[in-house]
Amino acid sequence: TGTTQRIMAGDLTGRLPVGRSGDELDRLAENLNAMLERIEALMMGLKEVSDNIAHDLKTPLTRLRNRAEDALAKSRTEVEYRSALERTIEESDGLIRTFNALLMIARAESGQARGNMDDFDAADVARGIHELYEPLAEDDGMTLHVKVETAPVHANRELISQALANLVENAIKYGKPIVATLPAGAGATAEADPKEILIEARRVGDRVLLSVTDRGPGIPVADRKHAVERFVRLEASRTQPGSGLGLSLASAVATLHGGDLRLDDAHPGLIATLAIPVLSGGSDRLAAQMQDVPKKAA
Missing domain, CATH: 1.10.12 (Lyase 2-enoyl-coa Hydratase; Chain  A, domain 2)
Structure with missing residues (x-):
């Protein structure tokens, strides 16, 4: 009672004591503390967003x-x-x-978007984004390619499409090559096109991976966690137009679906990957249906 009164008074750091017996009261206290930590994090996030909106x-x-x-x-x-x-x-x-x-x-x-989940092939989303952004990439001196395989998923198609679009826009803006040719090894090949941006969609185990790879300067490891925060613009991107919300949205969409946004080295460049769990039920039925449909000729 004392803890809840302090929380209601504004002290969100209050937590319930947990004993060592592991009985139902201890488990209840642990769950309540986890809930309180989530509430505190959301309130802090709300404050940060309000401050960022006012400032930016x-x-x-x-x-x-x-x-x-x-x-x-x-x-x-x-x-x-x-x-x-x-x-x-x-x-x-x-x-x-x-x-x-x-x-x-x-x-x-x-979590409001959970009510709009549907079964679809993530490969179709990747193809659609490629078709939409290919002219923009060409105007900017880049080449946009797509490589997909059947990847059924049960998710919010609108949000998945927007998140992937944000990753492609970032690659076009910031993924320009820093060298004319790429060294062989370390994940790159001498034949690789330094101006290429690659969109991929595939299923690996129980996850669907939607990734965008560029050959630009990438993001330093120390800055990757910071890069997905709202309104954050790293030093190399400050001369480009933008609001600093692209990666933040992609990360939020991945979290909504129980997945995550991964930022990895492409040697050189960046691989930004939306890793979305394949939910049981509808997605598996969709996969079975797709295996019965003949593949279209390339």
Whole structure:
């Protein structure tokens, strides 16, 4: 009772004492303490998000207001007014994208999206993202390839697609090669295309792996845990447009499905992988159905 009263008073660090007998009361106390730790982590996360929104969105909002005020204060031509309005719309679109990403992360972390789970082939998602982003990659001097095999999964297709899209966007932005050719060995081959970005979908054991590999500078091991936090932009990415929410959303989507987001070395480059458990039932039935369907010719 004393512990719960302290928690209700605002001290979220309070925990129930656990004895050594291991009886039902000790097990109840352990479960309640685990619940309290989760609540404390969520509250801390909420505070951090609020602080980050106030800090990171203040600059674009101020810039938006100043541009509008500058356009009104000075006598300009129709072309100049149109240019000012176009920049204002562009800035507004960026803010809307940031808020949409935050809402999607909130949906994933709260578990609301669990009600929209369905059976589908993750290979279809990978192909769709490849088709969507291939022109963008080419415009940026990169080549986007896809390599898939049947990978049935029971998940939220919208969130899985958005998470994979974020990984591809990051690879296009930050995965430009740092050398003209790649050394043989250490996971790379002399024939590898340094401008290639590879999207893969496959099933390994009881998990479906959706990965994006680039040949850029990668992310240092010490920064990988920090890179998936909200609004975090590493030093190498500060000159690029973005809000620092791409990896955070991908990580939240993976966690929602009981999986994780893995960031590994590609020697050189980065391999970002969504590892999603294959749930029993629908996904296994879907896999059986797919084995009866003849494969389309390449």
